[in-house]
Amino acid sequence: MADELAAIQRRMADGLLDTEADPVELFRGPPAATAKRLALYRGNLTANWHRALAGAYPVVEALVGESFFHALARRYGRSHDYREGDLNRFGAALPDFLADFEPLAGQPYMADVARLEWALHVAHYGSDAAPMTLAVLAALDPQSLADARIRLHPNVALVASTWAIGRIWRAHQPEATETLPSDPRGGCRLIVHRPRWRAECRAATAGEFAALQSLANGECLGDALERAAAVQADFDPGGAIPRWLEEGLWLAATPPTRQGEHP
Amino acid sequence: MNKRQFLVAAAIAGIAAAAANPALAAKDGKEKCFGIAKAGANDCASSTGGHACAGQATKDHDPNEWKYVAKGTCTEMGGSLKAGGKS
Incomplete structure (x- = not known):
């Protein structure tokens, strides 16, 4: 039956x-x-x-x-x-x-435009978890800060493309001030996030992108900053980190584990 | 001071300066939130009110009814390209 x-x-x-x-x-x-x-x-x-x-x-x-x-x-x-x-x-x-x-x-840029839109869509329906505040970081001593492992907010996505998908996307927004590029070639690195209610994306510098990617891969903050400086000589952690926190890109820091205690 | 120490020191200076800035530290996260709703995908009711279900007026039984020709805004960007990006 x-x-x-x-x-x-x-x-x-x-x-x-x-x-x-x-x-x-x-x-x-x-x-x-x-x-x-x-x-x-x-x-x-x-x-x-x-x-x-x-x-x-x-x-x-x-x-x-x-x-x-x-x-x-x-x-x-x-x-x-x-x-x-x-x-x-x-x-x-x-x-x-x-x-x-x-x-x-x-x-051929269409798949990357779709990747960006999906990241925005996921962020739109994503977590309301409170992002990390400046006070949490300000309380850390230099060694703890360098060793801290930062979890990115679950709404954050890092999208890189060899196509101008950021410009293409922005040209289609209701309040667009940019027009479509006449040629879709030209790479970009984008950070997708949802500051509060509205999912957004913005262009990231090479250093920012490298640092956030490194944190997403589970590396500690000291390593992440070194990676950023390696790809962008004028990368400024003193400006970047407060900006990231203001944008709600970081969720929490996992306290550094002592040697021999790796999880 | 090695590179890493230099970067961490710069980070600490920036964090301390931002934390001491009342405009940033006291930010309560309020912002305008109108116009943020997205059309839900799971509701069956038509947004125009004509039908109970989205495609009620559309019959679909022709397997080869469509030739794919993109006719949207992509036509404004230099026509057809080869894959591979910055060539």
Whole structure:
């Protein structure tokens, strides 16, 4: 009985994904009417996919246009092994999907734009955890500060690209003051964060990016600052750290472990 | 003073200066928060109120109905490119 139900559900699900496989025999009534209703059901499914993706990827949608995006949503939904109950998570695999999406081979920056948008989307729905305050750091002596391991706030993402995805993204914002670049080439390093309610991204210097990346990899603050100075001679930790804290990029510091006590 | 000590000293000076700045230290994190809602993906109701479900008017049973041609703002950026970035 359970097997039979599972088979019927499987047949129905396959029919929603494959237009050639209408499961009309599962239903009473004239097959033509059933086929029409199933087509409506499929239309709803695609429309829900479209809306879920458009919520997370408004700039990708603007870049490719609505009809292309609709077709993309259908292709993604049908090819994607989707096990997530939350449609807000539905688009998680889109950046990788776009990287191999043949119709966009001429727009190779699209996957990185999507990576940036997904990071912003995740930050939007992310944690409200209180970020670290200056007072916490001000209380540390120099050695403890150098040895501290800093956890970045869970809403923070570091996105680097060989394409001008920051400019492309900003040109599509409602209050945009920049226009689209005439050529999408040109790399950038971006910090995604959510200062309070609104997810944002800003350009990072090479030093900032290297330091935050190093902290994200679990290195201590002393190492992170050295990495920053190695890629950017004028990197100023005295200006950068208060700025990062003001932006809420740091969550907490793990006190340094004593030697021989590595976790 | 080695490089690392120099960097940590600079960090401490900056942290101390910022912590002593009442404008920063007393920042209460209040900001404008209107216009931040994102359209939810999980609600079934149509935002325009016409249908109970998003795509109700759209039938979907043509497997090859679409030729992919990007027609959005990407056409403003130098047309078609090869992958690989800063070439």
